Amino acid sequence: MSQCRLSLESVGYRYAGGHAAVADVSLALGPGILGLLGPNGAGKSTLMRMLATMTRPSSGRITWNGTDLAAAPNALRATLGYLPQDFGVYPALSAREFLGFLAAVKGLSGPKARERVDHCLSQVGLGDAADRRLGEYSGGMRQRVGIAQALLNDPTLLIVDEPTVGLDPEERMRFRHLLTDLAGERLVILSTHIVSDVEASATALAVMSAGALRFHGTPEQLIAQADGHVWEWTIAPEHLADVRRRFTLCGSLRRPEGIRVRVLADACPHADAQAVTPELEDAYAWLTGPTADAAHARSH
Numbered sequence: 405m406s407q408c409r410l411s412l413e414s415v416g417y418r419y420a421g422g423h424a425a426v427a428d429v430s431l432a433l434g435p436g437i438l439g440l441l442g443p444n445g446a447g448k449s450t451l452m453r454m455l456a457t458m459t460r461p462s463s464g465r466i467t468w469n470g471t472d473l474a475a476a477p478n479a480l481r482a483t484l485g486y487l488p489q490d491f492g493v494y495p496a497l498s499a500r501e502f503l504g505f506l507a508a509v510k511g512l513s514g515p516k517a518r519e520r521v522d523h524c525l526s527q528v529g530l531g532d533a534a535d536r537r538l539g540e541y542s543g544g545m546r547q548r549v550g551i552a553q554a555l556l557n558d559p560t561l562l563i564v565d566e567p568t569v570g571l572d573p574e575e576r577m578r579f580r581h582l583l584t585d586l587a588g589e590r591l592v593i594l595s596t597h598i599v600s601d602v603e604a605s606a607t608a609l610a611v612m613s614a615g616a617l618r619f620h621g622t623p624e625q626l627i628a629q630a631d632g633h634v635w636e637w638t639i640a641p642e643h644l645a646d647v648r649r650r651f652t653l654c655g656s657l658r659r660p661e662g663i664r665v666r667v668l669a670d671a672c673p674h675a676d677a678q679a680v681t682p683e684l685e686d687a688y689a690w691l692t693g694p695t696a697d698a699a700h701a702r703s704h
């Protein structure tokens with residue numbers, strides 16, 4: 405079994421003339437699926453590009469099985485699969501031709517390459533569509549081609565950056581299952597701003613906002629942080645706008661007797677409100693949303 409230890413020590417990145425897009429991120433990772441969550445602009449893609457050795461950290465260091473990536477990026481590249489956020493395909497080629505081309509770029513050729521291309525296409529469920537032009541593929545199918553190309557070298561580290569953007573719910577679900585199947589002994593890092601993308605599959609979560617790492621742990625540990633901060637009660641429909649203005653609204657459900665609202669608050673928001681068991685979505689909003697900032701400010 406290949407080793408699979410990725411370590412980030414106080415990693416930071418600053419774009420020329422800009423603020424710190426990533427600041428002081430430390431993480432120790434092993435096999436499993438890490439869901440990297442964060443709102444737009446949190447620094448996820450910048451971090452992923454450093455992990456994929458596309459850019460070097462401005463500060464700190466990243467090691468793969470103990471080797472510093474700044475000094476020896478090839479230590480990782482041979483065993484890395486990367487699906488960037490802006491992955492594009494050649495519409496005139498079939499999936500089989502496209503992957504054959506990329507296999508050759510990666511140094512695979514002959515029957516071995518053909519076998520590998522077939523294997524990766526069937527792994528992502530595109531065996532039957534392999535000879536169709538990529539221009540005719542749906543968004544979800546194209547993203548699966550993106551995963552297939554990332555799998556060509558049977559990577560130990562698989563990095564996928566916002567792979568579900570633009571997919572419909574069915575394709576999104578299929579993509580989640582695919583990543584779960586692929587995990588095994590590898591480390592899969594999946595970035596997204598959609599909690600349900602990682603809810604069922606991630607063994608660990610890292611949450612970023614404004615360049616900083618706000619949480620690293622299991623989904624259960626994240627949920628525990630929101631315990632006692634998620635409330636529900638029923639209001640008259642005309643009070644909805646007021647509740648929305650005063651609290652972070654996580655959900656609302658129209659019922660015959662009124663609207664059942666679900667809000668985040670650090671203390672009981674209303675005489676009728678009851679604390680309810682948090683879901684992962686609530687906990688993520690609690691960690692990254694305005695309620696969290698307000699509660700944080702009050703405690704300092």
Ligand SMILES: Nc1ncnc2c1ncn2[C@@H]1O[C@H](COP(=O)(O)OP(=O)(O)OP(=O)(O)O)[C@@H](O)[C@H]1O
Nearest residue numbers: 419422425442443444445446447448449450451566
């Ligand atoms: N090429 C660049 N030059 C300057 N600033 C950049 C560049 N790319 C990203 N940034 C800035 O760095 C910060 C982090 O961006 P990044 O793309 O890493 O976030 P993200 O979490 O991946 O968000 P998204 O999901 O929107 O891509 C943002 O403030 C962004 O504006």
